[in-house]
Amino acid sequence: MDHLIAACAFSEAERTAVYHAIETRRDVRDQFRSDPLPEDLVRRLLEAAHHAPSVGFMQPWNFIMIRQAETRERVWQAFSHANEEACLMFEGDRRAQYQRLKLEGIRKAPLSICITCDTKRGGPVVLGRTHNPATDVYSTVCAIQNLWLAARAEGVGVGWVSIFHEDAIKTILNIPEHVKIVAWLCVGYVDELYDMPELAVKGWRDRLPLDKLVFEEGWQDCEDM
Numbered sequence: 408m409d410h411l412i413a414a415c416a417f418s419e420a421e422r423t424a425v426y427h428a429i430e431t432r433r434d435v436r437d438q439f440r441s442d443p444l445p446e447d448l449v450r451r452l453l454e455a456a457h458h459a460p461s462v463g464f465m466q467p468w469n470f471i472m473i474r475q476a477e478t479r480e481r482v483w484q485a486f487s488h489a490n491e492e493a494c495l496m497f498e499g500d501r502r503a504q505y506q507r508l509k510l511e512g513i514r515k516a517p518l519s520i521c522i523t524c525d526t527k528r529g530g531p532v533v534l535g536r537t538h539n540p541a542t543d544v545y546s547t548v549c550a551i552q553n554l555w556l557a558a559r560a561e562g563v564g565v566g567w568v569s570i571f572h573e574d575a576i577k578t579i580l581n582i583p584e585h586v587k588i589v590a591w592l593c594v595g596y597v598d599e600l601y602d603m604p605e606l607a608v609k610g611w612r613d614r615l616p617l618d619k620l621v622f623e624e625g626w627q628d629c630e631d632m
């Protein structure tokens with residue numbers, strides 16, 4: 408048994424669904440409903456994440472599920488502290504604009520998932536990671552994107568929060584030193600989503616033209632973007 412199966416293209420309806428999920432996936436900060444997600448749905452999201460590619464099939468991820476409001480409150484405090492620091496890194500109008508942005512849904516979303524990368528999983532020498540140790544984190548990000556797209560298909564919003572001191576969250580969740588936090592995801596049902604990135608809607612930054620990002624045969628000079 409060679410395990411090879413037919414690999415024809417998807418039907419048109421299936422292809423449309425895949426591109427629809429990719430194009431309409433959004434980072435959600437504020438549109439979360441408070442009702443809890445059914446366990447079987449959450450399981451499907453985690454299965455989607457767990458089917459991601461990973462370097463040397465390392466599967467370095469863990470999914471820490473946080474439902475308790477108390478824990479989410481402590482994490483929100485850590486966010487809030489870091490966000491004040493972040494704000495000061497911008498100057499003038501940009502700082503004022505930053506202050507008006509909502510950049511998390513930690514308290515509003517009923518579920519948070521802290522997704523980690525265990526840098527020691529699979530032993531000291533992992534196939535494919537021998538010359539680029541960061542590939543373990545890249546793998547974890549693939550899992551996150553799978554979850555994010557599956558969530559879109561399920562009518563569930565996901566918001567990625569990264570504005571923390573990692574050690575503050577590690578202390579709250581008791582995460583060992585060799586394990587990296589890759590994402591804090593806020594997860595919950597949504598009835599509405601922006602039709603383009605919220606940062607574009609709010610005038611922070613626009614989507615770059617794809618044609619300026621595609622080079623032929625080697626690096627090309629490009630203006631600062």
Ligand SMILES: Cc1cc2nc3c(=O)[nH]c(=O)nc-3n(C[C@H](O)[C@H](O)[C@H](O)COP(=O)(O)O)c2cc1C
Pocket residue numbers: 432433434435436509510511567568569570603604605606
């Ligand atoms: C690695 C990573 C970290 C992010 N961290 C944050 C964050 O801390 N707060 C936030 O509001 N959005 C965060 N985002 C979401 C981005 O702002 C968002 O993906 C981008 O503006 C494009 O919007 P879209 O995801 O709705 O298409 C993060 C996204 C990624 C991929």
